[in-house]
Amino acid sequence: MTEAIRLVGIVLVLLACLQSAAHAAPNDVNALAAAHRAFLDGFPKDRTAVQELALAGNGFAAMMTQRTWQNDSYGPVSEAEATRWRDQAVADDVPARLLALAGQGNATAMAWLGSMHRYALAGASTDVEQAAAWYRKGAEKGSSFAQRLFAAMLWEGTGVEKDPVAALRWNRKAADKGDRFAQYAVGLAYELGEGVAKDPAQAIAWYRKAAAQDDESSIGRLAWIYGKGEGVGVDLDQSVFWYRKLAEMGNAKGQYNLAVKYWNGTGVAQDRSHALYWFRKAADQGDEDALFAVGVVEYGADNYCHAIDAWEQAAVAMKTGKAHASLAELYSHLGNQVLARDHAQRAAAKGGLEPGTAETVGKIVASTTHLRHVDVAPLAWSASGETAAARYQTVVAALDGKAYVLTHDGGHASYSSYHSCGPGKDLLIESGSVGEYGMNLRMLYRFDRALGRYRAFPKSWASGAHPESQFTLGSNGQLVFNSVEFDRKGRRRVSTLGTEQVLVQDGRRVRVTTDTGLFTTKLEHRHAELVPAANAKGLARQRMDQARAQLAQVQRERQLEQQSKGEGGGFMRALVGATVGASMMAAGGGSNEQVLGGALKGAQVFNPDSAAAASLGSTADVLFGASSTSLPSTLAGAGTQTGYPTRPSLATGACAGFTEGNYRQKALTGGPDQQLYALCGQAFEYYTMYKRAIAQGYSEADANRTYAAHEQSARVAQGFLRSHGAD
Numbered sequence: 001m002t003e004a005i006r007l008v009g010i011v012l013v014l015l016a017c018l019q020s021a022a023h024a025a026p027n028d029v030n031a032l033a034a035a036h037r038a039f040l041d042g043f044p045k046d047r048t049a050v051q052e053l054a055l056a057g058n059g060f061a062a063m064m065t066q067r068t069w070q071n072d073s074y075g076p077v078s079e080a081e082a083t084r085w086r087d088q089a090v091a092d093d094v095p096a097r098l099l100a101l102a103g104q105g106n107a108t109a110m111a112w113l114g115s116m117h118r119y120a121l122a123g124a125s126t127d128v129e130q131a132a133a134w135y136r137k138g139a140e141k142g143s144s145f146a147q148r149l150f151a152a153m154l155w156e157g158t159g160v161e162k163d164p165v166a167a168l169r170w171n172r173k174a175a176d177k178g179d180r181f182a183q184y185a186v187g188l189a190y191e192l193g194e195g196v197a198k199d200p201a202q203a204i205a206w207y208r209k210a211a212a213q214d215d216e217s218s219i220g221r222l223a224w225i226y227g228k229g230e231g232v233g234v235d236l237d238q239s240v241f242w243y244r245k246l247a248e249m250g251n252a253k254g255q256y257n258l259a260v261k262y263w264n265g266t267g268v269a270q271d272r273s274h275a276l277y278w279f280r281k282a283a284d285q286g287d288e289d290a291l292f293a294v295g296v297v298e299y300g301a302d303n304y305c306h307a308i309d310a311w312e313q314a315a316v317a318m319k320t321g322k323a324h325a326s327l328a329e330l331y332s333h334l335g336n337q338v339l340a341r342d343h344a345q346r347a348a349a350k351g352g353l354e355p356g357t358a359e360t361v362g363k364i365v366a367s368t369t370h371l372r373h374v375d376v377a378p379l380a381w382s383a384s385g386e387t388a389a390a391r392y393q394t395v396v397a398a399l400d401g402k403a404y405v406l407t408h409d410g411g412h413a414s415y416s417s418y419h420s421c422g423p424g425k426d427l428l429i430e431s432g433s434v435g436e437y438g439m440n441l442r443m444l445y446r447f448d449r450a451l452g453r454y455r456a457f458p459k460s461w462a463s464g465a466h467p468e469s470q471f472t473l474g475s476n477g478q479l480v481f482n483s484v485e486f487d488r489k490g491r492r493r494v495s496t497l498g499t500e501q502v503l504v505q506d507g508r509r510v511r512v513t514t515d516t517g518l519f520t521t522k523l524e525h526r527h528a529e530l531v532p533a534a535n536a537k538g539l540a541r542q543r544m545d546q547a548r549a550q551l552a553q554v555q556r557e558r559q560l561e562q563q564s565k566g567e568g569g570g571f572m573r574a575l576v577g578a579t580v581g582a583s584m585m586a587a588g589g590g591s592n593e594q595v596l597g598g599a600l601k602g603a604q605v606f607n608p609d610s611a612a613a614a615s616l617g618s619t620a621d622v623l624f625g626a627s628s629t630s631l632p633s634t635l636a637g638a639g640t641q642t643g644y645p646t647r648p649s650l651a652t653g654a655c656a657g658f659t660e661g662n663y664r665q666k667a668l669t670g671g672p673d674q675q676l677y678a679l680c681g682q683a684f685e686y687y688t689m690y691k692r693a694i695a696q697g698y699s700e701a702d703a704n705r706t707y708a709a710h711e712q713s714a715r716v717a718q719g720f721l722r723s724h725g726a727d
Contacts, residue, residue: 028060028097029106035061036108040145044073054085059092063112063122070119089122102137110138111146118159132159144174148182155185155194164195175206183210184218191221191231200231211242219246220253227267236267247278255282256290263293272297283310288317295326304334304428304444305421312381315343320352321361328364334428335443335458341368342376370466371457378450385424389447392454395477396420396427398504403536404528406512411435411548413540416502417533427454430533434541443469478503504530644700647707649687650714654721655680660688679717686710 035058038049047068053061066085068074095116101109114134117127132153138146147170153159154167168189174182187206190199204225210218219242225232227239240261246254259278262271276297282290291314298306307330315323324347332340344364347353353361396418403417414433421428424447432440445454453472460466467485474480481500501513507530514524531539600619651658658680687710693703 028101031058032060032098032101032106032108032112034058035064036112036145039064039068042068044071045075047074054088057092059089059094059097060112062086062092063089063094063116066121067115067119086122094122095124102134105141107138107141107143107146110134110141111143111149114138114146114149128153128159130159139170139173144177144179144182147171147174148179148185151182151185164189166195168195175209178213180210180213180215180218183207183213184215184221187218187221191225198231200225204232211245214249216246216249216251216254219249220251223254223257240267247281250285252282252285252287252290255279255285256287256293259290259293283313286313286317288314288323291317292323292326295323299326299330304330305419305426308381308421308426309383313383315346319350321347321350322353322357324350325353325357325361328361331444332364332459333442335441335456336446337368337457337459338371338374338376338455339379339444339446339457340364341371342379344368367460370460374457375450378448379446379455381446382424385422386447386449387424388449388452389424389454392447392473392479393423395473395479395504397423398507399479399502399510399530401533402530403533403539404510404512404530405536405540405543406526406528407543407547411544411551413544413547415536415540417536419533430536432537432540434537434544445469445471474501474503476503644694644703646691646694649684650711651680651683651687651717654714654717655683658684660684676717676721679713683710683713683717686713 035050035053038053038061042049047065050061050068051065054065062085066082066089069078069082069085071077095113098109098113098116102113111134114131116122116124116131117134118131120126132150135146135150135153139150151167151170151174154163154170156162168186171182171185171189175186183206187203187210189195190206191203192198204222207218207222207225211222223239223242223246224230226235226242228234240258243254243258243261247258255278259275259282260266261268262275262278264270276294279290279293279297283294291310295307295310295314298304298310308327311323311327311330315327324343328340328344328347330340331337331343341364344361347361348358348365397420399418400420401418403415405413405415407413412433412435414431417430419428419430420426426447427445428442429445430440430442432438441458443456443458445456447453448455451470453470456469458467458469467483469481469483471479471481479502481502483499499515501511503511503513505511505527510528510530512524512526512528514526649660655676686706690703690706690710693706
């Protein structure tokens with residue numbers, strides 16, 4: 001039956017030739033030859049020459065140009081361009097003219113009639129049997145072009161019965177005439193054992209013939225064979241040689257494989273910079289494996305923007321979900337859980353994941369259920385960036401690659417750095433602090449086309465709440481950040497967690513305005529210099545060290561001041577005590593030694609906390625011992641005898657953790673609320689002064705005036721605590 005169909009096809013072809021012979025124009029032979037030569041010179045990548053002929057009015061070239069726009073080896077396929085050139089070929093009556101030339105025995109015309117029917121060129125419909133019949137006729141007429149194309153149909157079994165032996169025979173005819181594509185096909189037949197016994201040596205010989213004519217497929221096979229040692233010994237030098245040749249010809253797969261050789265140090269000295277160079281060359285041509293590799297390298301180097309660009313492109317090209325899974329992990333790490341969820345779901349849908357990767361993807365989906373209602377479409381990545389975000393560009397460009405550092409109470413320092421992925425693309429903001437409780441937070445903001453603002457979705461908090469951070473452009477060109485919190489059902493729980501505005505001034509400084517907004521409104525304005533982002537952490541640590549050194553200096557000065565005050569008061573108390581003691585001993589008729597001892601003992605009694613006074617008291621004891629006389633008991637009670645009771649401290653309730661022994665240190669070092677700690681320190685100081693007045697023998701009225709100040713300070717501290725109970 002198949003043979004009958006074949007014969008009918010041949011008869012139809014012959015009849016067509018006879019009927020059309022009269023329509024061939026005198027110059028059509030030259031026009032067809034010129035178009036065919038231009039097509040072959042550029043095949044399979046460059047349409048320039050054949051399209052120029054088509055533009056000059058060559059109808060045959062117009063049909064061939066149509067074919068180049070159908071074939072992705074020339075670049076992006078364009079149905080519109082293919083239709084344009086098809087219409088020109090139809091208008092030039094190309095089918096009839098080819099039939100006329102074929103009727104005159106023109107083998108090239110027969111071959112193109114085969115392609116016309118195989119690829120629906122020049123208005124013809126697809127008819128693989130007709131195509132095979134025309135290819136056969138051209139092959140039998142000696143056209144190496146037709147011989148190779150007919151061999152391909154025999155190899156595939158398209159339009160004719162599959163026959164690898166016959167395919168090899170026709171390919172060999174074309175190969176012997178120097179057709180490099182046929183030479184590759186012969187080499188492949190020997191390598192695979194299709195239509196002939198396997199023969200690696202013959203395969204390599206034919207591949208080398210084609211490679212000598214820069215046939216990329218043959219060069220690629222040679223590189224692979226020598227690298228794997230298929231049928232021959234492994235020769236890594238030869239493998240690298242052929243991959244390098246292919247890469248330098250601009251072949252994306254050759255560039256990718258050469259990059260792998262450099263990355264692993266296989267057959268060449270390991271050189272990661274050379275590897276990345278060739279990975280990028282291949283990625284620029286859209287090679288999916290190279291795009292994925294570039295993403296891996298850039299992510300490892302913390303070049304997140306480059307990793308996003310590479311993996312987003314790879315995700316579109318790859319049949320598996322590998323690139324989507326990598327993006328899911330990256331977006332999760334960078335604080336945008338909506339984008340992480342979207343890519344995790346896409347990765348799971350495409351499949352082809354390693355078990356560990358599949359598990360990670362599943363965890364991301366499960367942990368972001370609360371975000372299922374967020375419309376991700378307006379957040380889709382754009383290779384060129386969002387034009388709608390252009391109004392943000394001035395301030396984003398001013399902050400790109402820059403950072404600022406702020407110092408805070410207690411000797412702490414924080415930093416914020418900005419990295420833009422390009423005009424209208426993502427903005428990565430890294431915030432952190434240094435010190436004992438240093439932290440680091442990255443958030444990737446993506447422009448929302450529907451809302452006209454940038455949005456980020458960091459990970460959920462331990463409380464179970466889910467935050468979102470947004471920023472818009474203020475009236476003065478500043479970035480206005482606003483954070484909101486949602487519960488597990490996606491309902492807004494707190495209207496705002498605070499706002500922050502960042503205004504760039506003269507391109508060198510920023511003014512940062514912060515409204516905490518949590519329990520009270522606490523508006524702060526700070527100014528800071530812009531510095532390179534790479535210096536942010538180091539500068540923050542330097543500022544922290546400086547702030548702590550200044551704080552320590554202030555504490556030392558206060559301690560010296562307190563010590564000075566204590567020493568001055570102690571001297572006066574010792575002087576009074578010495579006068580009282582000496583007077584009392586003199587009034588009692590004591591000897592000179594006893595009067596001196598009374599003075600020394602009085603100094604000790606009136607200044608009990610002084611080590612120097614204690615030393616004087618010891619000397620007095622020696623003097624008294626020598627005269628067998630002791631200091632009257634009235635003197636021993638002189639320093640503390642008041643006749644009225646000591647009233648209790650009122651500060652302990654409001655000032656948890658404060659004692660009479662530590663209050664000064666706690667008030668100076670600060671805590672969760674600096675204002676409360678300062679109030680507590682003041683209340684305890686007044687109480688200490690009150691007790692000192694009692695100890696020094698002040699009147700009850702004088703002591704109570706100090707106690708009233710303590711009472712007032714304690715009430716203020718208690719009132720502050722009640723109004724800020726959440727702290």
